[in-house]
Amino acid sequence: xxxxxxxxxxxxxxxxxxxxxxxxxxxxxxxxxxxxxxxxxxxxxxxxxxxxxxxxxxxxxxxxxxxxxxxxxxxxxxxxxxxxxxxxxxxxxxxxxxxxxxxxxxxxxxxxxxxxxxxxxxxxxxxxxxxxxxxxxxxxxxxxxxxxxxxxxxxxxxxxxxxxxxxxxxxxxxxxxxxxxxxxxxxxxxxxxxxxxxxxxxxxxxxxxxxxxxxxxxxxxxxxxxxxxxxxxxxxxxxxxxxxxxxxxxxxxxxxxxxxxxxxxxxxxxxxxxxxxxxxxxxxxxxxxxxxxxxxxxxxxxxxxxxxxxxxxxxxxxxxxxxxxxxxxxxxxxxxxxxxxxxxxxxxxxxxxxxxxxxxxxxxxxxxxxxxxxxxxxxxxxxxxxxxxxxxxxxxxxxxxxxxxxxxxxxxxx
Ligand SMILES: [Zn+2]
Numbered sequence: 001x002x003x004x005x006x007x008x009x010x011x012x013x014x015x016x017x018x019x020x021x022x023x024x025x026x027x028x029x030x031x032x033x034x035x036x037x038x039x040x041x042x043x044x045x046x047x048x049x050x051x052x053x054x055x056x057x058x059x060x061x062x063x064x065x066x067x068x069x070x071x072x073x074x075x076x077x078x079x080x081x082x083x084x085x086x087x088x089x090x091x092x093x094x095x096x097x098x099x100x101x102x103x104x105x106x107x108x109x110x111x112x113x114x115x116x117x118x119x120x121x122x123x124x125x126x127x128x129x130x131x132x133x134x135x136x137x138x139x140x141x142x143x144x145x146x147x148x149x150x151x152x153x154x155x156x157x158x159x160x161x162x163x164x165x166x167x168x169x170x171x172x173x174x175x176x177x178x179x180x181x182x183x184x185x186x187x188x189x190x191x192x193x194x195x196x197x198x199x200x201x202x203x204x205x206x207x208x209x210x211x212x213x214x215x216x217x218x219x220x221x222x223x224x225x226x227x228x229x230x231x232x233x234x235x236x237x238x239x240x241x242x243x244x245x246x247x248x249x250x251x252x253x254x255x256x257x258x259x260x261x262x263x264x265x266x267x268x269x270x271x272x273x274x275x276x277x278x279x280x281x282x283x284x285x286x287x288x289x290x291x292x293x294x295x296x297x298x299x300x301x302x303x304x305x306x307x308x309x310x311x312x313x314x315x316x317x318x319x320x321x322x323x324x325x326x327x328x329x330x331x332x333x334x335x336x337x338x339x340x341x342x343x344x345x346x347x348x349x350x351x352x353x354x355x356x357x358x359x360x361x362x363x364x365x366x367x368x369x370x371x372x373x374x375x376x377x378x379x380x381x382x383x384x385x386x387x388x389x390x391x392x393x394x395x396x397x398x399x400x401x402x403x404x405x406x407x408x409x410x411x412x413x414x
Contacts, residue, residue, distance in 0.1 A: 031387025094389020
């Protein structure tokens with residue numbers, strides 16, 4: 001047991017913070033529209049700064065506008081232990097995605113502040129700029145620069161629909177710090193987040209101990225057959241690209257079934273040409289999204305998928321080409337950080353399971369340079385990126401208590 005095992009977060013204050021921040025960009029349907037670096041985002045950033053300053057923190061920015069609230073430790077020469085996530089949302093976003101990770105971090109700071117406890121390491125709560133990618137694509141842009149996935153020049157040059165760049169908006173907000181992004185030292189990073197999926201709720205478990213993030217590969221498939229008259233071409237003489245694509249789609253599904261339950265495959269977009277109701281389609285394009293927590297298994301799935309596409313094309317007398325369009329390798333979080341989360345959950349007596357994140361998070365990129373783990377709590381019906389996104393006060397408090405205790409364990413480990 002840790003020496004501060006009976007410290008707990010103030011769940012009411014946490015819930016109050018969730019309600020308060022939901023007003024910045026709050027929508028009529030009870031969701032939040034707070035795109036990165038808009039006036040609404042500037043409001044919540046100002047709130048973050050005031051709230052953390054009142055808890056005895058110093059708030060600084062790096063060159064990507066990432067906000068760091070630092071609570072000093074007794075050994076301030078050590079790199080800090082970080083907690084956090086993002087305060088920006090989707091256009092029709094909810095009150096919890098990202099926000100919970102930042103406010104859970106604040107709840108930890110408040111618990112220590114109220115109890116008069118000083119940790120060995122300094123503790124920091126970070127708000128990563130533009131996680132959602134809803135205004136400036138791609139997602140996880142500033143944590144991506146932090147983790148070395150993107151250059152700062154690339155990130156700064158990303159423009160929104162009106163042609164305004166992220167760099168311009170950082171400057172307008174006064175969010176450009178002198179510290180180059182990625183040079184901020186950190187001993188460990190913990191991100192609390194809603195699951196954004198249905199598993200914890202379905203199994204009635206409070207905490208997901210996140211061991212990593214699944215790998216993801218995207219492809220574009222082009223099937224070429226031959227256009228023909230729908231009334232005059234006998235069935236055996238057709239090269240129907242859409243019929244072949246339909247059979248291929250069954251095969252894409254079979255790839256995931258062969259690697260159940262972790263393997264996932266999705267076709268999200270399909271187009272047929274010439275798109276006329278009385279012409280046999282000559283060309284079909286569809287997208288494929290393959291996912292698996294294990295990189296070697298994902299590789300096997302890819303080989304299986306490519307083989308099935310070729311076999312199906314041969315059987316249906318059409319041509320097929322498959323082009324990879326995106327590849328996000330599987331992430332495995334750091335064992336000591338995962339253990340800190342798991343042991344804390346056990347000691348607090350919450351029900352739990354190990355879980356692999358199906359979605360991307362700031363922690364993906366941060367984990368490239370800092371020992372990292374994540375904590376999931378259930379969200380209603382697994383719904384996220386939606387104004388109906390919801391989580392219970394009990395669960396968000398439980399998640400924040402796990403965060404608090406994981407940080408205290410890490411304070412001794414690192
Ligand atoms: Zn998020």
